[in-house]
Structures are given as C-alpha cells and as structure tokens.
Amino acid sequence: MTVRRYLIAGNWKMHCRQSDGAALAADLAARVGPVADPRFDLLLCPPATIVATISQAVSGSAVSVGGQDCHAQAQGAHTGDIAADMLADVGAGWVIVGHSERRTNHAESNAMVRGKAAAVLRAGLATIVCVGETEAERDAGQAEQVVAAQLKGSIPDGAAATNTVIAYEPVWAIGTGRTPTLADIAAMHAMIRARLSGLVADPDAVRILYGGSVKPSNAAEILGLPDVDGALVGGASLKADDFWAIAQACP
Ligand code: PEP
Numbered sequence: 001m002t003v004r005r006y007l008i009a010g011n012w013k014m015h016c017r018q019s020d021g022a023a024l025a026a027d028l029a030a031r032v033g034p035v036a037d038p039r040f041d042l043l044l045c046p047p048a049t050i051v052a053t054i055s056q057a058v059s060g061s062a063v064s065v066g067g068q069d070c071h072a073q074a075q076g077a078h079t080g081d082i083a084a085d086m087l088a089d090v091g092a093g094w095v096i097v098g099h100s101e102r103r104t105n106h107a108e109s110n111a112m113v114r115g116k117a118a119a120v121l122r123a124g125l126a127t128i129v130c131v132g133e134t135e136a137e138r139d140a141g142q143a144e145q146v147v148a149a150q151l152k153g154s155i156p157d158g159a160a161a162t163n164t165v166i167a168y169e170p171v172w173a174i175g176t177g178r179t180p181t182l183a184d185i186a187a188m189h190a191m192i193r194a195r196l197s198g199l200v201a202d203p204d205a206v207r208i209l210y211g212g213s214v215k216p217s218n219a220a221e222i223l224g225l226p227d228v229d230g231a232l233v234g235g236a237s238l239k240a241d242d243f244w245a246i247a248q249a250c251p
Pocket of ligand 1: 212
C-alpha cells in the first residue's frame with residue numbers, strides 16, 4: 001500500500017503585509033520546529049511580495065513556502081507577471097496554479113494552467129494544480145465530468161508525485177463556509193485518483209488535497225476520508241491556532 005504524507009497548505013491570497021505575515025510564519029515555524037511531523041508537511045503560500053520575508057521567517061524549520069501563481073514563460077515582456085524561477089530565487093519551493101479565483105477572475109483556461117504548471121516543473125519546483133466545479137455545474141450533475149476535463153487539460157507532461165499535488169476545491173465551497181458532504185468529497189477524490197492514471201507517472205503516490213471552507217471543526221472528518229491527502233486552506237490559514245489545529249487533525 002502506498003503511504004502518502006499529508007500536505008497542509010495555506011493560501012494567504014491577498015492578505016498580510018511583511019510584519020503580520022512574518023509573525024504568523026514564525027509562530028507556525030516554532031510549532032513545527034526543524035523536523036517535520038511524521039504525519040504532515042506544512043506549506044505557506046503568501047503574496048509574492050513577501051515570499052522572501054516569509055522564507056526568512058521559517059528558515060531553520062521544516063515549513064515550506066510557495067507562490068500563488070506564476071507566468072508560463074521563464075522571462076520576457078510580461079508586465080506585472082512573475083516567473084516560477086523568480087519565486088524560487090526568493091525561497092519558494094512550490095507554486096499553486098489554476099486556483100478558481102485565477103480561473104474566474106483572470107479567465108485562465110485549462111491550457112493556460114497547464115502552461116503555468118509546466119513552467120513550475122521546469123523551474124525545479126513543485127506545483128499544486130487546483131480543480132473544482134461551480135455550483136451550477138454540480139447542480140447540473142456535471143461535477144465529475146468538469147473536474148475530469150480540468151485534470152486532463154491542466155496536468156503537464158512530466159508530472160509525478162514528487163513534483164505535483166492536486167487540490168480539489170469546489171468553487172462554491174471556497175470562502176463560503178459550505179462544504180460538500182463527506183460522501184461527495186470521497187467520491188470526487190476516488191474519481192480523481194482513477195483519472196490520474198495516464199496523466200502522472202505514479203497515480204497512487206500523488207497527493208490529492210481537499211480545499212473549500214476547511215476549519216478546525218471539520219478538518220478531522222475530511223482528512224480521515226480515503227484519498228484525501230491533505231488540505232488547501234484559505235481563511236483559516238491566516239490564524240496560527242486554526243491552521244495548526246487543522247494540521248493536528250491529520251490522522
Ligand atoms: C482557497 O482559497 O483555496 C480556499 C480553500 O479558501 P477557504 O479555505 O477560505 O474556503
């Protein structure tokens with residue numbers, strides 16, 4: 001049986017300046033210490049402007065740092081954009097791609113997400129590829145079909161458990177306090193696991209995170225489901241006690 005370590009990832013979105021971000025990161029780094037808990041890895045994804053600061057704040061601890069997005073190219077005339085290699089240069093080991101707020105607010109297609117994920121791998125970093133259906137798609141009975149198409153269209157060549165994590169985030173559950181039923185989460189994660197065959201080198205070893213209103217009160221039941229290998233956490237990642245309680249809920 002393949003053993004997958006949990007990954008608890010915090011997506012800070014457009015929150016935190018240097019001082020409050022560094023204090024939050026240092027608090028979590030002190031709780032983790034120099035050696036990761038045998039159950040989970042902890043990852044913080046702050047805004048790009050403070051990736052360097054947060055990397056310094058967690059140095060010497062087992063906490064990792066990532067970006068929230070990157071450009072598909074390594075350099076060039078792309079005003080306002082950031083290359084994966086630039087995030088690596090200031091301490092990031094990871095980049096989230098295809099978050100629903102990018103797909104919706106910046107009209108990112110599966111092909112664009114795939115290009116970004118490929119750029120992350122070329123830069124030698126690991127990527128979290130986000131997928132998830134809208135409420136209308138779920139109501140229309142199309143959730144699995146939509147997520148399957150996102151997986152097929154967004155996962156780059158060369159993806160493997162060492163460099164790629166999938167985050168299933170139903171769009172209607174992000175930041176709303178609503179979550180799917182545990183049965184619906186389990187069914188979607190099982191479907192994703194099955195669909196990874198042919199898309200990644202080692203489908204059984206790839207971590208599949210759940211994201212969407214994860215909080216201390218629901219973390220244990222969600223993280224206890226089969227094929228749920230961690231959580232991508234938005235709001236609750238901005239409070240050290242809440243984020244830590246979610247990590248502690250890993251079985
Ligand atoms: C997210 O933004 O990835 C997310 C899951 O947010 P929240 O936890 O606030 O729903």
